[in-house]
Structure formats: C-alpha cells, structure tokens
Amino acid sequence: MSREEQGSSDKQFYAVFDGAFRTKVREDYPDAIKRINKLGTQVYERELKAIFGRIENVAIEDSDYGKQIKITLDKNDEGKYPVLAFGVESKNGRDVLKKLPGIDFSKDVRVMPYRFTPEDQTDERSGVSITQEDAEGNFKVKVENFFFDGVNKKYLHEFPTIDWDSATESEQKIYKIQRDEFLLKYVETNVLPRFAEKPVQNTYPTEEIRPEDIPF
Numbered sequence: 001m002s003r004e005e006q007g008s009s010d011k012q013f014y015a016v017f018d019g020a021f022r023t024k025v026r027e028d029y030p031d032a033i034k035r036i037n038k039l040g041t042q043v044y045e046r047e048l049k050a051i052f053g054r055i056e057n058v059a060i061e062d063s064d065y066g067k068q069i070k071i072t073l074d075k076n077d078e079g080k081y082p083v084l085a086f087g088v089e090s091k092n093g094r095d096v097l098k099k100l101p102g103i104d105f106s107k108d109v110r111v112m113p114y115r116f117t118p119e120d121q122t123d124e125r126s127g128v129s130i131t132q133e134d135a136e137g138n139f140k141v142k143v144e145n146f147f148f149d150g151v152n153k154k155y156l157h158e159f160p161t162i163d164w165d166s167a168t169e170s171e172q173k174i175y176k177i178q179r180d181e182f183l184l185k186y187v188e189t190n191v192l193p194r195f196a197e198k199p200v201q202n203t204y205p206t207e208e209i210r211p212e213d214i215p216f
Helices: 091-102 169-190
Strands: 011-017 020-024 033-036 042-048 051-053 055-061 068-073 081-087 109-116 125-133 139-142
Touching: 020 109, 051 068, 051 081, 055 169, 068 091, 081 091, 091 125, 091 169
Parallel strands: 011 081
Antiparallel strands: 011 020, 020 042, 033 042, 051 109, 055 068, 068 081, 109 125, 125 139
C-alpha cells in the first residue's frame, strides 16, 4: 500500500515585529499572540526578546518581501536551526548590515531587537543590538557600527556621506540608494565569503513553505 510522509524542516524562522522577534506557532501554543500578517492571514506567533547562538551562515536572498539578510545560528535545544531574517531595505536590516563586518564569528552572539521612546523625547528609537561574550562569559561586548568611529565622529571604510541639510530632496533619495547598495555590496564581498567553504545547512526548509506561514 502506498503512503506519504510529510516533509519536516529543521529551520525555525524569526523576524522582527514591534521591537521583538516573532516566530510562527500553533494556535494552542501557550501565550501565543494572534495577529493578521501582511497577506491578510491570521497567524499565531511566539515572541522573544533576544536570541543567542553561534552564527553558522549569513546569506542574502530574494523573497516575496524583497531582498533579505538571513542569519542562521547553530542548532538549539529543540534540534532546530534559528534563521533570523531582516529586510535589506528596512531600518533593522541596515543596522544589521552595518554591524555584521565587526562580528567575531568564532564566538556566540546575542541578537536583540529594540524599539522605544526615551523619556522626555518624542522620537522613537529602534534597531538591532548585537553583543558578544566578555572574558567572564557575559554578553557585554557590544558590536558597534563597523562604518563609524563613535569617538572621533567620522565615517570609516569609504562609507558614502552627504551634507544632508544642504542636499536637495532628489539628492537625499539618491544618497539613500547609494548607501544601501554600498552596505549590501560590502557584506557580499567581505562577510559572505567567510561561510562559502563551510558545510552550512541550507537556509531553506526541506518542506514546501507557504508565504503566509513565514512571520514577516
């Protein structure tokens, strides 16, 4: 008698939503959060403040949501490989692209999205904090923007600059495109090749994934 066996994925996808990581879960999962995603589909998700692990792969891939940075961590206690996805053209994606070249890939990382409005201010702050272990094993070593010297207040590694206040609206738009292209090319040239010769797990699951199943 013929029979079928459903494919199973060893990947667990995470995306940032409202300043935290979200991943899709069953409706009956404890503390599952219900929401309507971009496709108008009702989904149930689990929220996480931060994710820890050793980076095993970094890839830039096309998707229905545009180009994405996909960071694959080592296998967790559930036997899954966490895959952290960020839109290349999103603020979070740019933040990650700026920090990736400064990561020591031989050490674990803590990746933590944030979104808040400081007291006595009206402008919201958001981004992705990446830290690594210090000598005591605490995640207190902050991975800074690889392209900016915070002490001397200057840009590094030929990062494109512009006099924003005097630039026209068209010049500002062109600069944003050039900036994003620069970051993407730098990571493709200087970060992705570090993983090219390693036997890395494919970031795609072995089963067919429907767009509505991915929590982006």
